Amino acid sequence: MSFFSDPVNSIIHWLRNLLIGWGLSTGWVTLIMKALGVMVLSTVALLLVIFLIWLERKLAARFQQRLGPNRVGPYGLIQPIADVIKIFTKEHITPFGVNGFLYNLAPLLSVSAVLFLWAVIPLYKGVVGVDLNVGVLYLVAAGALGTLAILLAGWSSNNKYALVGAFRTVAQMVSYEVPTVLALLVPVLLAGTMSVSGIVEQQRVIYLIVSPVAALLFFLASLAEIGRTPFDLMEAESEIVAGFHIEYSGLKFGMFYVGEFLHAFTVSALFAVLFLGGWRGWGAEAFPLLGLVYFMAKAFLVYFLVVWVRSTLPRVRIDQMLNFNWKFLTPVGLILLVATAVVQKIILVSGASYGVMVLSHLVVNVLILWVAFWIVKMREARRPRRQPVAQPRPVARPPEVTRV
Amino acid sequence: MTVEQFVFLVMAVVTLGAALMVVTERRVIHAALWLILALFGVAGLYVLLNAGFFAVVQVVVYIGAIAILFIFAAMLTRKAMQDVGPQVNAGWPAAALIGGVVFVALAWMLSHWAQFTALPPAFADDTPTLTQLGVALVSPDAYVIPFEIASVLLVAAMVGALYAAWGKKK
Numbered sequence: 001m002s003f004f005s006d007p008v009n010s011i012i013h014w015l016r017n018l019l020i021g022w023g024l025s026t027g028w029v030t031l032i033m034k035a036l037g038v039m040v041l042s043t044v045a046l047l048l049v050i051f052l053i054w055l056e057r058k059l060a061a062r063f064q065q066r067l068g069p070n071r072v073g074p075y076g077l078i079q080p081i082a083d084v085i086k087i088f089t090k091e092h093i094t095p096f097g098v099n100g101f102l103y104n105l106a107p108l109l110s111v112s113a114v115l116f117l118w119a120v121i122p123l124y125k126g127v128v129g130v131d132l133n134v135g136v137l138y139l140v141a142a143g144a145l146g147t148l149a150i151l152l153a154g155w156s157s158n159n160k161y162a163l164v165g166a167f168r169t170v171a172q173m174v175s176y177e178v179p180t181v182l183a184l185l186v187p188v189l190l191a192g193t194m195s196v197s198g199i200v201e202q203q204r205v206i207y208l209i210v211s212p213v214a215a216l217l218f219f220l221a222s223l224a225e226i227g228r229t230p231f232d233l234m235e236a237e238s239e240i241v242a243g244f245h246i247e248y249s250g251l252k253f254g255m256f257y258v259g260e261f262l263h264a265f266t267v268s269a270l271f272a273v274l275f276l277g278g279w280r281g282w283g284a285e286a287f288p289l290l291g292l293v294y295f296m297a298k299a300f301l302v303y304f305l306v307v308w309v310r311s312t313l314p315r316v317r318i319d320q321m322l323n324f325n326w327k328f329l330t331p332v333g334l335i336l337l338v339a340t341a342v343v344q345k346i347i348l349v350s351g352a353s354y355g356v357m358v359l360s361h362l363v364v365n366v367l368i369l370w371v372a373f374w375i376v377k378m379r380e381a382r383r384p385r386r387q388p389v390a391q392p393r394p395v396a397r398p399p400e401v402t403r404v
Numbered sequence: 405m406t407v408e409q410f411v412f413l414v415m416a417v418v419t420l421g422a423a424l425m426v427v428t429e430r431r432v433i434h435a436a437l438w439l440i441l442a443l444f445g446v447a448g449l450y451v452l453l454n455a456g457f458f459a460v461v462q463v464v465v466y467i468g469a470i471a472i473l474f475i476f477a478a479m480l481t482r483k484a485m486q487d488v489g490p491q492v493n494a495g496w497p498a499a500a501l502i503g504g505v506v507f508v509a510l511a512w513m514l515s516h517w518a519q520f521t522a523l524p525p526a527f528a529d530d531t532p533t534l535t536q537l538g539v540a541l542v543s544p545d546a547y548v549i550p551f552e553i554a555s556v557l558l559v560a561a562m563v564g565a566l567y568a569a570w571g572k573k574k
Contacts, residue, residue, distance in 0.1 A: 027407070102437070133532055137460045144468025148440070151475055155433060163479065170472065177468075194534070 063311035090250035099156040106153035107255035113146035124279040124291030135196035157247035165243030169234040176224040182333030186214035200278035215275040222267040230313040272298035419445030
């Protein structure tokens, strides 16, 4: 195991030997190593946010034919650091009548709910926080904590607008959790394991090709879950001041902001892991560090897509958002799940080759999507069309004056 | 005292303390939040029992769905910030009696159970417990009938909820 091909495991190995050499017992060494691992992983993830903010601003600017941040440092790279320093020096304003403990707990919980997700994401071969055998379910559970944080923030602020904002956000997150879970179950079925590392290792062909519909469902549902445009009704900047975090200022608001950016990148990373093969790629088995490069490249590709969608599409209305979830995503997810289970079982029983499996899943997926679009189209044709603007009405004209 | 026992004691104290706060807290929202802490404590106990699946399901179902629903209902139906009312109604002596009897009976039963102080036996085969659980839920000589009955019950509840929410067609 050379340092350059697998630095993380080499450092862990060296540190473990060093600590044991100092005469510590194995239990203590494990505890120290785990605590260090948690610290390093969450610090790196949080520092990544500084880069993500710069990237998002720069990308959004290019999509809108602007330059973006370009004053502080080369290409404006130092701009987010200046912003971070500014937000550190801001005053913490605590409004009157808040519930002190919960008011301060909510931002922390919001960030940690996102950081929890990183525990099961495999960075490259053999490097994962903890390889849970219920990893996929764990991802859902961590999402539940994020919902709780938002509800707490809205309620403890002692502001009815914050409370209404929290309700809106939680209603959206809870309803979009259903298609997310349905889409997550498809890779689980295909890989035959709930462990996230296991799903990566089973992907000889990336699941984006095996089950494109599941990938599409997951992508759309997680866009709604992170509250990005076109689903950013919770903090629609052009319509309302802010959502559940209206009473937060300074670094506490910054925590929500950081959590939101990190969540956007985390779901991109999850998409890369579950549907794009994570660290898998040419030479990643022999030279593990290359896997990290592949993983990050895939994650940033998906993140680019998220930013692209964000800066291109307009915001949907609340009824459109809920209809889209309950009348399109959820039924398609349910049918896809049943169809995938049946096809997978038939293939396992008949002992068909891997290529046949991929092909049959792909055909079933395309068929489901085609039928779904066909049904939507039929219903759309039958529905009485809503006039986008009012019908032209007779204009009040001045009575005609007869010329003399 | 091993580390495991220490963790168990901490979890037990947190769970019981939070459960006590649920029934003594005057504000409904605070009671719901204490309930979440109690449910977390139970999830911790599942982890200690090597039942990771149940721990995660506990968080997903009880905290992610049921507790959030409680909070929603309490926030939408009451004046959330200053909701203080009577804590007991006329039926409290009967409830206390039944609770006490059940507690004593359970404690008596457990203390007379030979397995009470036994260590958990090792699993016979080393397939993951999750796989064993899944197979047991659908195999005819294990739990398939309770599993199906529970499923039918849930579907019935869902249909009932739909019917109640549908309203009268005019």
